[in-house]
Amino acid sequence: MLGFSAVAKALSFADAARELRVSASTLSRRVARLEAALGTALLRRTTRHVSLTEAGALYLERCTDVLHRVEEAEALVSGLGGDPKGRLRVALPNLFGQLHVAPLIPDFMRRYPRIELELTFQDRYVDLVEEGVDVAIRIGALPDSSLVARRLATVRRLLVASPRYLRGRKPPARPQDLSAHPCLQFSHFADGETWTFSRGAERATVRVRPALRADNAEALRLAALGGCGVSALATFLVGEDVRAGRLVRVLEDWSIPEVGVFAVHPPGRLVASKARAFVAFVAERLAGEPWDSP
Missing domain, CATH: 3.40.190.290 (D-Maltodextrin-Binding Protein; domain 2)
Structure with a gap:
């Protein structure tokens, strides 16, 4: 499932193989075994291109969520016995993220060296579940939703x-x-x-x-x-x-x-220790509105 997901996102066996640190032939055999087990083709392969079949697109949507839950469960359990670890995907508003979150990252990485951060800076609305994001920081009134939110600071x-x-x-x-x-x-x-x-x-x-x-x-x-x-x-x-x-x-x-700065994450999932660590760290550093107000 992990191999298929990597190929489906890269649309390249070679690129996915490099990401997973296996040979392209090994990865191809793994995906072929998955297709045989499912009884349907997930990918269309030519000498130059890889694309998703209709079944592959549906399967990718479901297995992305499954893989994310597996990663969260492993990180949560492993975090009970030591420092939080694993990949943490965080979506940040572009300018606020650059000015007031990015400067905090070196200290966070020194405190939690086993966490692998993946940051995206963009002002568009990010669907956390659809895009596999663990935590997002948002500014402004939050629409009614099922997301769990923690207020971090206030913007004037x-x-x-x-x-x-x-x-x-x-x-x-x-x-x-x-x-x-x-x-x-x-x-x-x-x-x-x-x-x-x-x-x-x-x-x-x-x-x-x-x-x-x-x-x-x-x-x-x-x-x-x-x-x-x-x-x-x-x-x-x-x-x-x-x-x-x-x-x-x-x-x-x-x-x-005034508008609030919030950290949000999806409900009904295991909240991994790595996500809790990030939110707590940012909340601590942003407490008291660190930017000066004229």
């Missing part, structure tokens, strides 16, 4: 613009004034084009006019620095820019709702 957002943009313009005096300004919108935030503000007991909801939408917060930061408009960006990203005067806070007496 600021409304900012560059001095260049504000030069010669009347700054917004109240949230409703934003309708007259081009706004820079982060695509993945649930609030979309409707921005909510609070000031004490006051609440204001404004429909903004996005001049730029992007699924990468760094692109929005660069656009704000370039004088393209007003944006709501996290303090972990623009705090230094505000302190240095490269960006200026707008509507400073109004607040934008």
Whole structure:
């Protein structure tokens, strides 16, 4: 099953054999024995290409989950007798992961040398079960789901613009004034084009006019620095820019709702000691919001 899965994902016996450290002929015989036992072809083979049959695609979906559960069970049991070990797949939001999780990794690896980390940095929604991910870190309101979540930290957002943009313009005096300004919108935030503000007991909801939408917060930061408009960006990203005067806070007496940073993992599975170790380590290091807030 492991050999078939490796070939199916690489679509190459040679590449899969190198990954598993066996010969291609040995791997081919193993897959052939599996097909004989199942009574159906899982792969189409030509001299140049390997592809999945319909049965192979269905079998790959099921056996990926089975192999993941086997790996979790082995890691959980082995972890009872010593340090956590095994491969740990973690999905991280791109920018937050680079700025605030990646710097923690060397210390984590020194503390848990038997864990093999596999990190992916991307802002898209990752299906943990479908993609075989052990832990994901997500920012923002979590949709209702069956995932188990642990809150790690809180992210505060600021409304900012560059001095260049504000030069010669009347700054917004109240949230409703934003309708007259081009706004820079982060695509993945649930609030979309409707921005909510609070000031004490006051609440204001404004429909903004996005001049730029992007699924990468760094692109929005660069656009704000370039004088393209007003944006709501996290303090972990623009705090230094505000302190240095490269960006200026707008509507400073109004607040934008904070969002949480969460570690999530699928329920109903053995939570391996390696996953528990990673979540606990990151939670410890992120406690108290390590980024400065202006």
